[in-house]
Amino acid sequence: MHQPRRFPVFARAIFFRAILALAAFLPAAAHASYEDIVSAFTAIRSNTTFPVQGKTLDDIEETFGPRRQPSLSGSYDWHRGIDIDGTGGENILAAYGGTFEKLDYSASAGNYVVIKHTLPSSVAFGPNPAKQTWTTFYTYYMHLSDDSVTLIDNQGWAKGSAITAGTTIGYLGNTGGSGGEAYAYHLHFELRFGTSNPLENQIAGDGLTATDAWFDPHMHPLLLFNPNDATLRGASSGATYAQSLSLLAAGTHADGLTFQYTSSLDELPMLNRFDVTVREIASGNVVLSHTLDFNQRLGFDATTNAALDTRDLTQPYSAPQYFEDADTTFNSQLVVPTSWLGAYNSAAYSVGVTASDIWLNATSLTVSAVPEPTTYAALAGLLALGAVTWRRR
Structure with missing residues (x-):
């Protein structure tokens, strides 16, 4: 039987990089204004909860985007979320109401939980002309302790189970690639907009299709929180x-x-x-x-x-x-x-x-x-x- 030809893996990123570059010339309607993203998250931030109980913005130890890795001699990388310092066993809270997506484990993330959320209104975003409107975002909670697995099993949560903001969904740990005992216990917290699938994974499948996002979904998690909130600001509130x-x-x-x-x-x-x-x-x-x-x-x-x-x-x-x-x-x-x-x-x-x-x-x-x-x-x-x-x- 004749098998369809596929791009070699090494060539896919190059090919789809060119497609994404061409997409930059699509009509303006195909590219949402970033202001729409800001408006969407501004509308919900009065109903969000900081994901480590009792912590404030001052407990953020690593921020989103380009950084110098403290655990790797200051080498450069792109940090896909924020790290929030804490003590092992502290409660990890759902940042916003939604539905339970999954509990999983990976060598880098350790035990992690994903919650799926819905925005009050749709937002147009991204270069894919066939899929421009989104209402979904996801929050990721990584490096959770092994006790978190027991908690979730006892709750009986499965995909689609309702989760309210502030619900304890796990405990602070140092599983996976968190740095282990030599590095501070922390929650790696991510916000992914539109899709949970990174652009690399979208390309690595069958390439970008009409149902793919065509963009990398990670966004700065502080979009979820009011920077003027006195409780979150703690000592710097004034x-x-x-x-x-x-x-x-x-x-x-x-x-x-x-x-x-x-x-x-x-x-x-x-x-x-x-x-x-x-x-x-x-x-x-x-x-x-x-x-x-x-x-x-x-x-x-x-x-x-x-x-x-x-x-x-x-x-x-x-x-x-x-x-x-x-x-x-x-x-x-x-x-x-x-x-x-x-x-x-x-x-x-x-x-x-x-x-x-x-x-x-x-x-x-x-x-x-x-x-x-x-x-x-x-x-x-x-x-x-x-x-x-x-x-x-």
Whole structure:
């Protein structure tokens, strides 16, 4: 019998990467505005529960997106969720009402639970012209203790069982690839929008079809929570949240300009996007631009996990900093390589950077492509959460 030919595994990611690139040119209606995602989660966050009982935003030890892995000598990777510190055995709570999807085990996640949720209204999102509207999202709770398995067995939960927000669905543990006893007990908590299936898995099956999402579903889990909630903010509930950008000293990264991003509160590590714009100063014309968007994976290759965990150093790239318990601010860096600027690495051009958080609050800084030495570390753009003057469109 004749068997249909399939793409070799090594060729699929390349082929479907090209399809996704072409999808970027679809009419605007095929691409939901990220504002719709923000609106959808804003509508439910008054009914959500922080997933580790008694903990606050200050207990987040690792945030979403590019990071330096503390357990692996600071090596770079893309973190698909947030890690919340705690003590073994503490209650893990369902973050929002929904239905039980599954309890499972993997070498990396250990014991983990998945809850399926429904948004109050549908959201259009993603490049697939045949499947643009979504109402579903999933929350993942990883590294649960073995006692969690007993709890779920005793509850008799099966796929489709109703779960209310705040229900104890397991206990904090360190199973799987959590770092074991040498690393702090923590919950790895994920939010996946639309589908639970990562883009790599969608491609690895029969390739992208009309029923696939065509996007990587992981989004910043802090979309589920109100950043102004006094209980969640804990000790910082009266403090002002602000974002800033500054230009660091020449040579911080040898290959280009380094912009430092700072969130004034380490409890709110909500950085989501960098927009880089190069202009000719005399005319104001844009000659070069690049975007890194963590939630939408713009500027990143999510077709495989390995590709997402590898930076493209030929274009503006993220240089995350350690996220330490003793820190009172959250910091990250953006590097604009001199090689990317090319002919525009001249005093006749400016480099502007806008940094946005997951809620679309933004701050900007513009410098000369060849700054004077006195310019470094003296420039900052500040924007308070309570006094937002503009939002990205």
